[in-house]
Amino acid sequence: MKEIERAGIAVVHVCTITPISMTVGANRIVPAIAIPYPLGDPKKDAGAEVTLRREIMDKALSALATPVSEQTIFE
């Protein structure tokens, strides 16, 4: 992640345990649902799960479009 950003590419880290993401140095962080299914939820039906994934991805896109000067969690 850091190597990709070091190359000048904007990276958003979508993950569940955001404290680890902060510790390792991600700059744009979007919290996810759960460790085994960060961008889904098997308890939901297929349609609702796709909607949920889109909501998280919408946040990821807006994180990438937002200038940041320090590590930021986009709740």
Next chain:
Amino acid sequence: MIKIVHYINQFYAGVGGEEKADIGPHMQEGAMGPGAALKAAFGGDAEITHTIYCGDSYYAENTEKASAEILEMIQKVKPDVFIAGPAFNAGRYGLACGSISKIVQEKLEIPVVTGMYQENPGAEMYKDSIYIIATKDSAAGMRDAAPKLAKLALKLAKGEKIGASIEEGYMPGKARVNFFEEKRGSRRAVEMLLAKISGKPFVTEFPMPDFDRVAPAAAIDVKTARFAIVTSGGIVPKGNPDRIESSSASKYGEYAYADVNADPSTVYETAHGGYDPVYANQNGYRVLPYDTLLNYEKEGKIGSIHGKYYTTVGNGTAVKDSAKFGQEIAEKLLADGVNAVILTST
């Protein structure tokens, strides 16, 4: 007799692997799993009266609730010392060991000690607050770790003076202790310099802190940006053609996306051994959100998508290997004009 409560995860308790990682905390009398090695190291000076075990995902995903439940259990037993782990290089377990130890120390004022590998993210997060014995990266290091954990735990219980980190084996940060070196400073400095000049190994007495931080990249215009997905969640084409390892991965994969109309359970699977694979195997898009990204492209919400995704298993993988993978992936992405990356982790 010194009373000890020992915290371990569901795996070391013998309850189960990743499929049991979401169980809440339980307490049982006596030593379990790695507690046996600690018990041997105590040599009768202390007793593990109770073991608390908890699923790693449960703790990581419900930290506040889990720690409150565990505190309540510990309060009933009133131990002299609390020991957690060791967690070696298991990330969620290291986080749990560090977090619960710090909370026990602060809220119950009971001395605590835990252990883990230096690259475990829990080490960086908690080494300034609690005693963390530096261990090897796998459970094979238990034989080295047990006597150090036991010795420090006994000293804490008896209220004895704790030596410097280099003497006790804990990670520097928690305590500063003065001690007398046998050789004076000028002599040590000259010896270090001579060793350096002649290419021999030497150990600095004042390591510089390693703040490996990268400045945030500039914001992008998503409408024109070229996107790629990278994941440490181990999503690979069905059959794992390059045999990416389930832990301590030595490589990453570069793959074309499967047809989005195919049933994901027939085209993807996860190679990751550090989380319950059931949900990712059913539907890889839960980790690799290509379906959503493709819709964005069709709708004109984003510019375009790089044709391949990059994947590895972020489970006990060494930092230097991960950095090498990242550098190689970055070169490939730059060559294709990618300027935005969605990186997912489990």
